[in-house]
Amino acid sequence: MTRQPTTDAPSTPSAADEAELVRRLGVLTLEQKVRLLTGADFWSLHPEPAVGLRRLVVSDGPAGVRGELWDERSPSANVPSPTALAATWDESLVEGLGGLLAHEARAKGVDVLLAPTVNLHRTPYGGRHFECFSEDPLLTARIGVAYVRGVQGGGVAATVKHFVGNDSETQRMTLDARIGERALRELYLAPFERIVGEGRVWAVMAAYNGVNGHPMTESPLLRQVLHDDWDFDGLVMSDWFAARTTEPSARAALDLVMPGPIGPWGDALVAAVRKGKVDESLVDGKVLRLLRLAARVGALSDIPATARPPHQDAASVAARLRETAAAGFVLARNENAQLPLDRATLNRVAVLGPNAAVARTLGGGSATVFPPYTVSPLDGIRAALGDDVEVAHGVGVTPQTRVPAAALAHLRHPDGSGEGVEVSFLSEDGTLVGTERRSGSAYTWMGSYGADVPTGQVARVEVRTVIRATDAGRYAVGGSGIGRFRLSVAGAEVFDVGLQLPPGADLVEGLMTPPQRLHSVDLAEGEEIAIVLTHDIVSSDEALGDAVTMFQLNLQPPHGSDDEEIERAVALAREADVAVVVVGTTEEVESEGFDRASLALPGRQDELVRRVAEANPRTVVVVNSGAPVLLPWSEEVAAVLLAWFPGQEFGNALADVLLGVAEPGGRLPTVWPASERGLPATEPIDGVLAYDEGLFIGYRGDGRTGYQPPRYAFGHGLGYTTWEFVSLDAPGEVASGADPTVEVRIRNTGTRHGKEVVQVYAGRPGGAVERPLRWLAGFAAVEAGPGEEVVATVTVDVRAFEHWDAEAGGWAVEQGTFTLQAGPSSTNLPLAADIAVGQ
Numbered sequence: 128m129t130r131q132p133t134t135d136a137p138s139t140p141s142a143a144d145e146a147e148l149v150r151r152l153g154v155l156t157l158e159q160k161v162r163l164l165t166g167a168d169f170w171s172l173h174p175e176p177a178v179g180l181r182r183l184v185v186s187d188g189p190a191g192v193r194g195e196l197w198d199e200r201s202p203s204a205n206v207p208s209p210t211a212l213a214a215t216w217d218e219s220l221v222e223g224l225g226g227l228l229a230h231e232a233r234a235k236g237v238d239v240l241l242a243p244t245v246n247l248h249r250t251p252y253g254g255r256h257f258e259c260f261s262e263d264p265l266l267t268a269r270i271g272v273a274y275v276r277g278v279q280g281g282g283v284a285a286t287v288k289h290f291v292g293n294d295s296e297t298q299r300m301t302l303d304a305r306i307g308e309r310a311l312r313e314l315y316l317a318p319f320e321r322i323v324g325e326g327r328v329w330a331v332m333a334a335y336n337g338v339n340g341h342p343m344t345e346s347p348l349l350r351q352v353l354h355d356d357w358d359f360d361g362l363v364m365s366d367w368f369a370a371r372t373t374e375p376s377a378r379a380a381l382d383l384v385m386p387g388p389i390g391p392w393g394d395a396l397v398a399a400v401r402k403g404k405v406d407e408s409l410v411d412g413k414v415l416r417l418l419r420l421a422a423r424v425g426a427l428s429d430i431p432a433t434a435r436p437p438h439q440d441a442a443s444v445a446a447r448l449r450e451t452a453a454a455g456f457v458l459a460r461n462e463n464a465q466l467p468l469d470r471a472t473l474n475r476v477a478v479l480g481p482n483a484a485v486a487r488t489l490g491g492g493s494a495t496v497f498p499p500y501t502v503s504p505l506d507g508i509r510a511a512l513g514d515d516v517e518v519a520h521g522v523g524v525t526p527q528t529r530v531p532a533a534a535l536a537h538l539r540h541p542d543g544s545g546e547g548v549e550v551s552f553l554s555e556d557g558t559l560v561g562t563e564r565r566s567g568s569a570y571t572w573m574g575s576y577g578a579d580v581p582t583g584q585v586a587r588v589e590v591r592t593v594i595r596a597t598d599a600g601r602y603a604v605g606g607s608g609i610g611r612f613r614l615s616v617a618g619a620e621v622f623d624v625g626l627q628l629p630p631g632a633d634l635v636e637g638l639m640t641p642p643q644r645l646h647s648v649d650l651a652e653g654e655e656i657a658i659v660l661t662h663d664i665v666s667s668d669e670a671l672g673d674a675v676t677m678f679q680l681n682l683q684p685p686h687g688s689d690d691e692e693i694e695r696a697v698a699l700a701r702e703a704d705v706a707v708v709v710v711g712t713t714e715e716v717e718s719e720g721f722d723r724a725s726l727a728l729p730g731r732q733d734e735l736v737r738r739v740a741e742a743n744p745r746t747v748v749v750v751n752s753g754a755p756v757l758l759p760w761s762e763e764v765a766a767v768l769l770a771w772f773p774g775q776e777f778g779n780a781l782a783d784v785l786l787g788v789a790e791p792g793g794r795l796p797t798v799w800p801a802s803e804r805g806l807p808a809t810e811p812i813d814g815v816l817a818y819d820e821g822l823f824i825g826y827r828g829d830g831r832t833g834y835q836p837p838r839y840a841f842g843h844g845l846g847y848t849t850w851e852f853v854s855l856d857a858p859g860e861v862a863s864g865a866d867p868t869v870e871v872r873i874r875n876t877g878t879r880h881g882k883e884v885v886q887v888y889a890g891r892p893g894g895a896v897e898r899p900l901r902w903l904a905g906f907a908a909v910e911a912g913p914g915e916e917v918v919a920t921v922t923v924d925v926r927a928f929e930h931w932d933a934e935a936g937g938w939a940v941e942q943g944t945f946t947l948q949a950g951p952s953s954t955n956l957p958l959a960a961d962i963a964v965g966q
Contacts (some may be wrong), residue, residue: 137926140422144430148418151178151427152411160414161396166387169367169573172417173387179428180421185286185385186238189258190489190772191496192228194235197571198497204231204444204775205488205498208753209244209405211771213796214844216884216906218273224451225277225285227444229436232283238424239284239330241493243274245318246294248405248754248797249824250807254296254722257490257772258754261796262825263841264317265903265924271318272326279329281436283360284424287322290333290343290353291315294706295816296635296722297810300369302811303337306818311338312931320357328360328424333381335369344370349380362416382413387575445776450789452773452780455792458766458845465745465765467787467847468705475517475704478505479696479739481526481732482711482751489772490753491639492719495857497567498775504709504749505843506776511786519703521696523739524689526730527713530603530645533568533682539593540564541657548592548680552576555586555665568680576676590660590680596650601686601789604658605645608678609637611663614646621646635720638677645681689731693738700743711751722809726757726800733759737882740764749781755799758838769793781943787879788845794844794884794952798825801838826953827899842886842903842952848877852885853916855949855958863940863965864925871919872951873960875911882910885919887925888956890946899950901956923947928964940965 140148150203152160163180167173172183187193191203204227208211212221232240244255248262260267271287278285292304292315306315322328331353334343341347344365353359364383370376373395376384384390399405425432439447458466484505489496502510509518540547548568552561561580570590575582587830605622606612613623624644628637647858650656662678687695700706710732716723727733740746740763747766750756761767768791773780782805783789792927800806805828807820820828826841829835850873857869889904904927911917932939942965950956 132859140430144422145419147430148415148422151418153349155414157400157407157410158397159184160410161392161400164382164410164413165384165390165392165415166395168575169386170562172383173844174237177532177727178418180418181426181428183238183421183426183823184233184236185241186235186237188228188240188242188496190494190774191498192231192235192240193496195400197495197573198569199567201235201497201500201743203235203496204448205496205501206448207452207455207774208257208490208494208772209260210257210796211452211755211773211793212274213266214455214457214771214793215451216266216794216796217454217792217908218269219505220451220454221270221273222277222280223447225274226281226437227439227447229278229281229283229441233281233436237283238426239286239420240278240288241332243271244288245271245322246289246292247315247318247824249294249818251755251797251800252723252806252809253294253754254717255490255492255719257717258492258494258719262798263587263796263903265926266796266906268318269323271322275322275326275328279327281437282424282432282434284329284420284885286330286364287319287328289334290319290331290363291348292336292338292343293334293336296683296720297809298814300335301814302816303340303814304608304818305339308933309820309849309931310818310821314824315351317926323353323357324361325566329420329478331359331361331363333363333365333369335366342371344381345372345375345379345405347379354380360416360419361816362420374399374404377409379955382416383692389832404836416751448774449776449780449783452609452776453784453789454792455771455773455782456784456791457769457843458791458796459769459799459839459840459843460761460764460767461845464767466785468748468785470512470516470786471773473512473516473704475519475703476508476512477519477521477696477699477706477710477743479521479700479706480523480709480735481711481730483707484520484522486709486777487711487751487772488777490718491714492720501775502778504778504781505705507780507782508707508785511782512781519699521804522686522692523696523708523735524692525686526728526732527715529607529643529715530605530681530683532679533604535566536955537566537597537682537684538568539595539655541591541593543796546869548590551589551591552580552585553587554584554588559914560584568682570676570678572676586665587661588676591657592680593655594650594658594682596652596654599650599652600684601647601649603645603647603681603683605643605681606660606678607641607643608662608680609641612644612678612808613661614644615659619773637720638675639718639720640715641678643681680750693731693735696735696739697742700739700746703743705745705747706739706743707747707749708736709751710736710751712753712756717753723754726755726803728756737763747785755797757787757800757802761838769795769799772925789931790846790881791844792846793881794842795839796841798837799839799840800835802835805833805835823899824949827902827957829953840952841883841956843955844884844952846881846883848875848879848881848913850874850881851876852950852952852957855947855960857947857960857962860963863928863942866925867923869921869923869947869949871912871921871961873909873919874915875913878913880910880912882908883951884908885921885949886951886953887921887923888948888953889923890948891941891943894941894943896941898930901953903925903953904947921949
């Protein structure tokens with residue numbers, strides 16, 4: 128059976144294709160079927176020639192498509208973090224970015240992208256907060272649908288994750304999230320529901336954690352909610368190593384265990400079917416879903432992919448990433464309209480801070496990709512201002528307590544052939560079994576050391592390089608990882624140590640911020656010295672086995688003390704027309720694998736900002752973090768720009784916004800707290816994490832006892848013009864189940880063309896059903912020139928008037944009068960109208 132693809136291919140296989148999938152399923156033996164249900168390795172699924180199934184490849188991806196290699200040899204376009212994408216409130220922009228990711232996926236041979244992450248920002252302490260879109264289920268859902276449509280519109284499967292309640296990292300493999308039924312349905316399941324229904328997503332990932340007493344890989348929610356309630360026809364895969372049982376997970380609606388080839392199914396599942404403990408029809412259903420996914424992405428012979436991605440060249444990728452980053456920047460404060468800067472008045476600019484020259488463009492963990500380049504704020508500003516404006520730089524402080532991976536500029540191949548290192552794979556007796564020439568100093572191998580290296584023979588890895596001193600001083604050099612490490616410097620061994628995880632540490636935490644051992648060496652400027660770092664594979668932590676080898680070569684060049692660098696930064700700021708201070712988090716405090724212990728900026732960055740602001744009243748602070756941080760100095764500086772983790776075009780986008788080439792388009796997708804009081808916890812008690820706040824997360828807690836007013840409200844964000852909200856036109860009544868449309872008229876009262884995100888919130892004053900004071904019901908963006916009036920047409924989501932009735936087991940409407948409010952944020956709502964619902 129052979130068909131030609133159509134230009135408007137459906138997202139669901141046709142009836143004829145579905146019948147063909149059933150036919151192909153019928154030719155497989157039980158052993159063949161079960162083999163397909165566990166991954167072949169870390170990033171791929173087994174082929175099966177008997178049914179024309181080729182190898183399927185999956186890839187991590189919220190910040191880009193990494194592919195099967197976890198290193199610099201396979202560069203990927205680094206897109207802005209999900210918090211930055213949600214901050215755009217721009218579905219069209221995000222859908223276009225999804226098309227870019229589909230193109231990247233196909234270029235790397237990837238069929239399934241393991242994104243988007245739509246867990247909610249229950250608390251800013253959540254370690255993967257940056258990888259999730261928003262604290263609000265509607266905003267999360269709409270941005271998630273756009274993301275999925277963009278990716279799948281290019282014929283690549285999206286995987287919405289992590290179903291469900293994976294909102295923190297502490298004990299994430301074992302915690303049981305206790306979530307009330309209304310909160311579960313109205314908040315945490317709501318984005319998944321819309322992405323399954325409206326977005327027609329092709330895959331769902333089951334989370335590590337449990338919910339209400341059941342591990343998610345064997346939870347009844349998989350079948351009851353995904354299959355029965357939502358008619359989901361796609362595939363459910365486990366998070367990596369999340370499936371731990373044979374029969375319970377097989378009887379649940381889990382379809383695929385990842386990674387492979389080991390896992391709890393395999394021969395054990397075949398035996399369970401033979402013994403009648405698992406019905407073979409359940410196995411057939413899982414395989415059919417896998418074949419359906421394969422058909423959609425073009426992995427089955429004679430059934431073409433549903434679509435192909437749009438072409439992207441390097442220039443168009445750069446332009447899209449630059450535009451998207453600027454669209455997500457949130458201008459939180461702009462006292463006396465200090466921004467945009469007038470380039471004609473600038474002679475000297477000070478660009479200061481630890482993230483100015485080496486910025487964070489993405490978060491740590493499975494979201495990691497290796498971009499072909501990154502534009503730092505310093506480089507972007509210098510390029511934009513040109514040679515006629517002096518741009519001075521000072522680091523200010525060093526907030527990291529760990530030594531970073533060695534920068535390529537300091538590394539030379541041992542044979543003198545240029546920058547880089549030589550990696551050797553050795554057997555137990557020292558026999559060389561393979562080599563790599565690398566240009567990076569962070570090394571990760573998952574299940575394989577490459578096609579030409581026999582994995583079972585590798586007992587240790589050696590990294591050889593020559594360090595070249597760019598400045599005179601004391602250099603710290605060493606390694607980080609889990610297991611035995613040896614370092615020789617100039618031919619002499621300087622340490623031989625075993626590095627282990629601290630007691631109780633999460634394994635992924637250990638991989639993201641592993642223990643280090645360092646050695647100091649004094650070098651003259653230009654001096655070179657040979658080093659060899661050796662890691663014994665057999666000494667790795669038992670929990671890893673042979674599945675993952677991950678370690679770094681670390682190098683810290685000499686630098687001044689914080690006291691010295693702060694004084695230098697202050698002197699530079701005092702002499703400048705404007706000071707731009709770029710502060711942010713580090714991988715030590717914000718990453719997958721652990722939750723945050725504090726929302727404060729690490730190190731002495733707060734002191735740096737205050738000292739610079741005292742020296743120069745025109746101080747603009749750029750906050751480079753994926754999640755909220757405390758800003759105790761916010762009223763002491765001229766402007767605060769929240770930049771998130773904005774991807775590889777960070778510096779260029781920042782320069783565009785600072786100089787007014789682009790408007791900061793972002794609005795906050797999450798509350799930015801003023802203090803740490805009253806925030807939900809991430810620490811389970813006796814293995815249970817109780818979601819005691821219920822429906823009242825983030826801005827929804829307004830009006831509750833103990834609620835702390837935020838520093839910046841949900842939805843807040845300034846542009847480069849001003850707006851007046853003129854009128855709100857809403858229908859007087861609406862039937863239950865209808866999506867009413869309201870019109871909000873606004874006027875641009877400033878002097879520049881601009882864009883505003885018009886937000887509509889619903890409330891139910893005096894209602895008998897417990898609810899927040901207000902909740903987001905719809906939004907739309909409009910643009911207008913100076914003095915121009917425009918109308919934003921906002922469709923209010925039907926769910927805004929519904930609540931989950933646990934007794935009835937379904938959605939219900941409390942008939943009566945709801946209030947709709949419109950404005951630029953959740954706390955600035957100048958317009959209101961009543962609407963009668965269900966009467």
